[in-house]
Amino acid sequence: MTTFPGATGLVFNEPPLWEMGKPGRCAADLPRRDVERRQIDNAVAGDPPDFPELSEPEIVRHYTRLSQWNFGVDSGMYPLGSCTMKYNPKLHEKLAAFRGFAELHPLSPDSLSQGALKVMSELERLLAEITGMQAVSLQPAAGAQGELAGMLLIHAYHKKKCGRRTKIIIPDTAHGTNPASAALCGYEPIPVKSNENGILSPESIAEAMDDQTAGIMVTNPNTLGLFEEHIKQIAEIVHRKGGLVYCDGANMNAVMGIVRMGEIGVDVLHLNLHKTFSTPHGGGGPGAGPICVRKHLEPFLPVPRVVERKGSYALSSDFPDSIGKLHSFYGNFSIMVRAHAYILSMGADLKRVSELAVLNANYIKERLKGTLHLAYDRPCMHECVFSDKLQKKHKVTTLDMVKRLIDYGFHPPTVYFPLVVDGAIMIEPTETESKETIDAFIEAFKTVAVEAEQYPDQLRRAPGRTKVRRLDETSAARHPCLGG
Amino acid sequence: MRYLPHTDSDVAAMLAVIGVRSLEELFSPIPDDCRLRGPLTLPEPLNEWELEGYFELLSNTTAAAQGFSSFIGAGSYDHFIPESNRQLLSRSEFYTAYTPYQPEISQGTLQAIYEYQTLTARLMQMEVANASLYDGASSLAEALLMSIRITKKPTVAISRSIHPHYRRVAQTYFAPTGYSAIELPHLSDGRTDYSSLQQAGEVAAVVVQSPNFFGVIEDLDSAAEAARAHDALLIVSFTEPLAYGILKPPGKYGADIACGEGQSLGIPQSFGGPGLGIFASKMQYVRNMPGRLVGRAQDVEGRGGYVLTLATREQHIRRQKATSNICTNSSLCALAAAMYMATLGKTGFREMAQLNHDKAEYLKDRLREKGCELPFSGPTFNEFVVRFPNPGDYRRLLERKVLAGLPLDAYYPELKDHHLLCVTETKSRSDLDALAEEVGR
Numbered sequence: 010m011t012t013f014p015g016a017t018g019l020v021f022n023e024p025p026l027w028e029m030g031k032p033g034r035c036a037a038d039l040p041r042r043d044v045e046r047r048q049i050d051n052a053v054a055g056d057p058p059d060f061p062e063l064s065e066p067e068i069v070r071h072y073t074r075l076s077q078w079n080f081g082v083d084s085g086m087y088p089l090g091s092c093t094m095k096y097n098p099k100l101h102e103k104l105a106a107f108r109g110f111a112e113l114h115p116l117s118p119d120s121l122s123q124g125a126l127k128v129m130s131e132l133e134r135l136l137a138e139i140t141g142m143q144a145v146s147l148q149p150a151a152g153a154q155g156e157l158a159g160m161l162l163i164h165a166y167h168k169k170k171c172g173r174r175t176k177i178i179i180p181d182t183a184h185g186t187n188p189a190s191a192a193l194c195g196y197e198p199i200p201v202k203s204n205e206n207g208i209l210s211p212e213s214i215a216e217a218m219d220d221q222t223a224g225i226m227v228t229n230p231n232t233l234g235l236f237e238e239h240i241k242q243i244a245e246i247v248h249r250k251g252g253l254v255y256c257d258g259a260n261m262n263a264v265m266g267i268v269r270m271g272e273i274g275v276d277v278l279h280l281n282l283h284k285t286f287s288t289p290h291g292g293g294g295p296g297a298g299p300i301c302v303r304k305h306l307e308p309f310l311p312v313p314r315v316v317e318r319k320g321s322y323a324l325s326s327d328f329p330d331s332i333g334k335l336h337s338f339y340g341n342f343s344i345m346v347r348a349h350a351y352i353l354s355m356g357a358d359l360k361r362v363s364e365l366a367v368l369n370a371n372y373i374k375e376r377l378k379g380t381l382h383l384a385y386d387r388p389c390m391h392e393c394v395f396s397d398k399l400q401k402k403h404k405v406t407t408l409d410m411v412k413r414l415i416d417y418g419f420h421p422p423t424v425y426f427p428l429v430v431d432g433a434i435m436i437e438p439t440e441t442e443s444k445e446t447i448d449a450f451i452e453a454f455k456t457v458a459v460e461a462e463q464y465p466d467q468l469r470r471a472p473g474r475t476k477v478r479r480l481d482e483t484s485a486a487r488h489p490c491l492g493g
Numbered sequence: 494m495r496y497l498p499h500t501d502s503d504v505a506a507m508l509a510v511i512g513v514r515s516l517e518e519l520f521s522p523i524p525d526d527c528r529l530r531g532p533l534t535l536p537e538p539l540n541e542w543e544l545e546g547y548f549e550l551l552s553n554t555t556a557a558a559q560g561f562s563s564f565i566g567a568g569s570y571d572h573f574i575p576e577s578n579r580q581l582l583s584r585s586e587f588y589t590a591y592t593p594y595q596p597e598i599s600q601g602t603l604q605a606i607y608e609y610q611t612l613t614a615r616l617m618q619m620e621v622a623n624a625s626l627y628d629g630a631s632s633l634a635e636a637l638l639m640s641i642r643i644t645k646k647p648t649v650a651i652s653r654s655i656h657p658h659y660r661r662v663a664q665t666y667f668a669p670t671g672y673s674a675i676e677l678p679h680l681s682d683g684r685t686d687y688s689s690l691q692q693a694g695e696v697a698a699v700v701v702q703s704p705n706f707f708g709v710i711e712d713l714d715s716a717a718e719a720a721r722a723h724d725a726l727l728i729v730s731f732t733e734p735l736a737y738g739i740l741k742p743p744g745k746y747g748a749d750i751a752c753g754e755g756q757s758l759g760i761p762q763s764f765g766g767p768g769l770g771i772f773a774s775k776m777q778y779v780r781n782m783p784g785r786l787v788g789r790a791q792d793v794e795g796r797g798g799y800v801l802t803l804a805t806r807e808q809h810i811r812r813q814k815a816t817s818n819i820c821t822n823s824s825l826c827a828l829a830a831a832m833y834m835a836t837l838g839k840t841g842f843r844e845m846a847q848l849n850h851d852k853a854e855y856l857k858d859r860l861r862e863k864g865c866e867l868p869f870s871g872p873t874f875n876e877f878v879v880r881f882p883n884p885g886d887y888r889r890l891l892e893r894k895v896l897a898g899l900p901l902d903a904y905y906p907e908l909k910d911h912h913l914l915c916v917t918e919t920k921s922r923s924d925l926d927a928l929a930e931e932v933g934r
Binding site: 040063076077082087092100106107121122185197268287290340341343344346354355390440441478482485490 | 494496497498499503504506507508510511512513516519520521522523524526527528529532533534535536537538539540541544545547548549550551552553554555556557558559561563565567568569571573575577581583584585586587588589590591592593595596597598599600601602604605606607608610611612614615616621622624625627628629630631656658659661662664665666668669670671710712737738739740741742745754761762763764765766767768779785786787788789790791792793794796798799800802803804805808809811812813814815817818819820821822823824825826828831832834835836837838839840841842843844845847848850851852854855872891896899918919921922925
């Protein structure tokens with residue numbers, strides 16, 4: 010009998026901050042007052058903010074308790090599909106906190122920012138090598154902003170060629186943010202269906218592609234975890250009609266050292282440093298979403314850019330065709346430090362990362378198929394997609410099963426996405442999970458499937474071991490209470 | 494490699510289950526002509542000691558490591574961060590979690606963000622704040638787009654005293670849309686001049702930053718009046734939210750949207766990122782808001798908890814009709830900001846703001862005595878514009894390891910030879926005296 014990691018233990022209740030403390034407490038020391046108090050202009054003076062007043066021990070206990078209600082990668086396996094929740098190396102937190110980085114003002118003169126600029130410049134070159142692209146901008150603050158940057162580049166490119174275009178092709182296996190990013194640029198998303206094998210066929214792209222279409226946004230490997238085998242042919246079709254190929258690189262963890270997107274027809278690609286390059290996700294951010302482009306799109310990259318001359322680095326905005334700025338400064342620098350350190354710690358072994366990520370996913374696919382319905386029975390890349398089809402007869406849903414998985418100590422996979430699979434369960438183990446952990450995860454899922462037959466009610470009530478049980482999201486949205 | 498747990502026998506056993514002979518064969522679905530032949534050209538892997546040494550070397554070259562005393566603000570501020578905050582924020586249950594899509598095991602993040610929304614709304618005196626956007630600049634851009642969605646008017650009127658980088662980012666977001674922005678100049682006191690609005694025609698929003706880029710506290714009553722007169726929304730931006738510890742905040746002036754940068758609230762400067770996009774509005778506009786929101790909910794047993802809510806505005810549900818494409822935001826920075834606001838508390842936060850103000854006023858006086866010209870007469874918070882009496886002053890200070898503010902000529906050619914100086918609580922009176930001492934020699 011497998012002992013699963015999930016167990017119950019004592020957790021603490023903790024009220025919101027404003028139900029704690031007392032007037033007169035303060036959890037911070039203030040610097041000594043060494044200048045006289047000066048009255049602020051009455052016309053603009055306000056009241057003190059309505060904040061709670063607490064002592065340092067209260068603050069520490071409050072946040073310690075809150076943290077204990079959270080599940081992180083450090084707590085257990087977190088197989089969220091398309092999110093690449095791999096281990097985040099501890100050393101990198103220390104490097105990003107070095108005083109010379111953490112306390113550096115972004116508008117310090119270039120001559121006094123050399124180390125930071127070098128971190129950026131080198132990271133750009135490393136990412137260009139990994140993706141086979143020619144130029145990189147680290148400015149986008151997250152994947153979706155990287156997508157927006159990509160769309161803006163494509164828009165600027167067509168405008169420069171005096172050919173404004175109105176539409177963009179987005180396959181049903183692309184990431185969820187893609188249509189919204191395209192819409193921000195005024196493009197009408199043209200949906201294209203994947204074929205019976207879960208990938209795009211060149212014919213359907215040829216049919217959708219015309220001279221009003223700016224290009225295609227393709228996720229490769231796609232959200233079914235499948236490599237778009239016809240990508241080169243698709244790129245040719247798009248290019249022949251004057252369009253450009255955007256690749257959502259959120260799934261790059263599958264193909265580092267295996268495929269270089271710049272060599273298979275992709276014109277612009279974004280990466281998620283907080284996925285593939287091991288920077289922590291922070292409970293929802295900050296991340297970083299660099300964009301990598303081929304030569305013909307380089308003039309349009311956001312400014313400022315880091316330029317190197319004879320070993321010294323400077324920021325330059327002297328790029329007249331640039332789309333402009335996307336970030337208050339240069340992007341999420343401290344995330345760049347972590348990603349840079351990750352790449353240097355791996356070197357060419359990054360290929361091993363992708364191999365093991367794909368190994369883990371295929372292993373799960375093989376061992377769970379039969380227990381769960383496998384949407385597309387083909388060799389997968391770094392993630393595999395199942396559904397709740399086999400459990401339907403017990404009136405048990407994807408949601409019921411994954412909530413029960415929590416009781417066994419595993420974070421649920423991504424669910425109900427991609428939309429092409431009804432009741433999708435998208436599992437991405439990443440390379441940092443050991444065989445033992447993966448075996449326990451598989452065992453847990455199999456146990457859940459047995460429970461679906463024998464005790465379906467128990468699943469519908471799951472999870473039972475968490476601090477709170479299932480929450481009523483419908484009434485939360487109907488009567489929103491968004492602050493205390 | 495210490496992060497990769499697979500032994501050779503693990504790999505062999507797993508390959509056998511899959512039914513392939515080698516790791517290489519796992520990639521058989523990828524056509525040959527898509528495969529990279531040969532290895533990536535990357536440096537030899539560094540071990541833990543080498544990595545630390547390398548990054549230490551790089552970080553040691555910067556102004557921050559070399560003991561420079563910096564008086565630059567301009568959207569990134571040097572404030573003390575309490576050690577309790579640093580340590581709590583490095584609890585990995587917080588920083589190694591994903592977006593809280595599974596509320597039963599994400600209550601820590603969810604309650605913390607709910608508290609963040611509450612405290613920022615209280616600071617701004619706004620009705621609702623979201624869970625954060627990327628940074629001050631993208632918050633402003635999103636606010637402009639939101640005002641256009643609400644009013645269906647394609648033009649905004651934006652103060653030229655808003656951070657130049659923020660205006661540049663807004664321009665980037667506007668470029669493909671056909672929306673336009675007209676710029677409002679400033680008066681001799683450094684505050685925005687609304688008179689040109691008369692000829693502007695219809696505008697979706699009047700947009701102003703306070704304290705503005707020059708550090709000058711804007712007359713938001715006039716801004717509100719101008720917005721009302723044009724049936725436009727009032728958007729108030731900011732780069733230094735600590736100011737609202739002593740200033741009347743945007744909500745008190747009837748702002749429809751308040752948006753800006755929260756880096757000041759316990760987040761390291763980190764060469765400009767990550768920051769924290771603070772975004773708040775009136776409740777009536779909540780369904781038009783970009784970004785995530787956390788709301789209260791009850792579980793099946795009637796216990797209180799928190800969930801992500803009103804997701805029908807968001808990209809993963811609404812697709813191309815979403816209010817924004819933002820997904821990953823600045824959650825951990827929002828947590829840091831909430832922690833900072835709670836750690837200082839009502840009185841501490843006010844006193845911290847007062848101290849910033851007072852130290853800046855002290856330096857202003859000293860510089861005036863030294864013959865500096867302060868071009869703007871409006872009240873300021875912890876930043877102000879000066880013109881040093883001698884053109885060589887800035888350079889001489891730099892040689893003494895003092896960064897005497899930000900030269901403004903690149904941003905405002907008419908302010909050639911002017912510098913924007915910032916004084917926070919981290920500067921002692923003797924630091925201020927030392928700067929003043931060098932001026933005008």
